[in-house]
Amino acid sequence: MERVSRREAMGLLAGGAAALVAGEAVAQTETTPAALPPGPPLKGRIKQAACKWCYGSIPLDEFAKQCAAMGIKGVDLLGPDEWPVVKKYGLICSMAWGPSGIPDGWNRPADHDRLVKESERLLPIISAAGLPNMIVFSGNRRGLNDSEGMDNCVTGLKRITKLAEDLKVNLVMELLNSKRDHKDYQCDHTAWGVELCKRVGSPRMKLLYDIYHMQIMEGDVIATLQESIGYIAHIHTGGVPGRNEIDGTQELNYARISKAIADAKFDGYMAHEFIPKRDPLTSLRQAVRLCDV
Numbered sequence: 001m002e003r004v005s006r007r008e009a010m011g012l013l014a015g016g017a018a019a020l021v022a023g024e025a026v027a028q029t030e031t032t033p034a035a036l037p038p039g040p041p042l043k044g045r046i047k048q049a050a051c052k053w054c055y056g057s058i059p060l061d062e063f064a065k066q067c068a069a070m071g072i073k074g075v076d077l078l079g080p081d082e083w084p085v086v087k088k089y090g091l092i093c094s095m096a097w098g099p100s101g102i103p104d105g106w107n108r109p110a111d112h113d114r115l116v117k118e119s120e121r122l123l124p125i126i127s128a129a130g131l132p133n134m135i136v137f138s139g140n141r142r143g144l145n146d147s148e149g150m151d152n153c154v155t156g157l158k159r160i161t162k163l164a165e166d167l168k169v170n171l172v173m174e175l176l177n178s179k180r181d182h183k184d185y186q187c188d189h190t191a192w193g194v195e196l197c198k199r200v201g202s203p204r205m206k207l208l209y210d211i212y213h214m215q216i217m218e219g220d221v222i223a224t225l226q227e228s229i230g231y232i233a234h235i236h237t238g239g240v241p242g243r244n245e246i247d248g249t250q251e252l253n254y255a256r257i258s259k260a261i262a263d264a265k266f267d268g269y270m271a272h273e274f275i276p277k278r279d280p281l282t283s284l285r286q287a288v289r290l291c292d293v
Contacts, residue, residue: 042071042292045262049074049094049271051236052082055280064089066281070288076236076271083129094269095172095208095234096126098135102176105139107149107186112156119160127167132268133234134164135208136173138187138196149186154199161202170206170233173197177213181243188217190224197231207231212238212273215252222260229264236273237287244277246287258291 042048052075055063064075064086074094075086083093099118104111119134126134138153157171164171173196178188187193193207209232215221225232239250246254261270270291276283 042288044071045293046258046266046291047073047094047269048288048291049076049269050284051076051271051273053077054273054275055284058280060085061088064091067091067284070285071292072284072288074269074271076269076273077135080125080129083131093129093131094271095133095135096122096131098122098137098171100137100139102137102182102185103140105137105186106153106156107139107141107144109152109155111139112159115156116159120163123160123163123167123169127169131169133170133172133206136171137176138173138185140182140184141186142184144186146186146192150192150196150199153187153196157196157200157205158202161200161204164204165202168204170204171202172206172208172233174208175210175214175217177216179216181213181216188213190214190218190228194228194231206233208234208236210236210238210273211252211257212236212240212243215240221252222257225257225260226264229261229266232266233268235261235266235268235270237270237291238272238274243273243275245274245283246272246290247283254287254290255293259293262293 050067050072052060052063060082067075068089068091072091074092076095077097078086078093079097086093099115099122106115122134138149141149160171173187173193175187175190175193176182176185178185190209197205197207209225211221214224218224237246237254239246240252241250244250272284272287
């Protein structure tokens with residue numbers, strides 16, 4: 001579900017149909033849910049966000065309103081026409097779409113001119129809106145070994161780092177699993193992503209550490225986060241197996257993980273990217289409370 005929905009979402013945005021992003025991504029309730037009553041204030045040691053594509057049946061305006069009531073600070077993966085909707089409720093688009101989809105990223109020199117041109121168009125727009133992050137992808141291997149793919153990504157990304165630095169926008173490479181959801185994706189281990197950041201050599205080159213994906217690929221989540229936190233700008237959650245609720249139905253202790261993240265003084269956003277199997281907003285609120293350590 002996650003693989004198909006996010007690719008469809010990026011395709012729609014590229015075609016200028018941002019308002020339809022993930023509209024059919026998740027089978028949830030067909031009517032707008034009733035507002036949840038406000039709970040006690042959050043401790044707020046972690047800035048929490050949510051990925052809208054996981055809640056495709058809820059109109060963005062209503063989703064933003066209810067996120068704000070939960071203490072959520074941002075909504076991930078929105079197009080420019082959607083940013084004002086969440087801003088109305090005091091939220092920010094915590095991760096903006098970048099110049100490519102998942103399979104066709106920076107590891108192909110033949111794509112660099114196109115990606116640079118689109119990045120040069122997007123980065124000023126993202127900066128002007130006061131947004132912190134633009135997502136980027138390595139692309140699929142398609143026969144490239146990891147060393148060659150790394151070289152190609154470094155060469156391409158270095159062409160836009162000066163602009164990102166000047167505009168104060170992070171270029172955030174997402175770590176994804178190539179075992180189950182994104183077969184053949186190249187940036188599929190934290191060590192590879194950290195080395196990429198080191199070689200690009202810009203304070204604006206960072207990683208999106210997706211806990212769901214990295215639990216599948218390598219485990220050792222807390223120690224890896226602690227060791228790599230200086231290279232991580234953004235975090236995603238999701239239950240393993242299945243990318244569903246981050247509760248007792250899955251194998252990770254998110255309260256313990258969240259404490260480690262907060263104790264490491266992480267100052268980015270941790271966005272919930274799980275597909276609810278139960279009432280979506282109730283599940284989201286429970287996740288927010290669980291991770292508020």
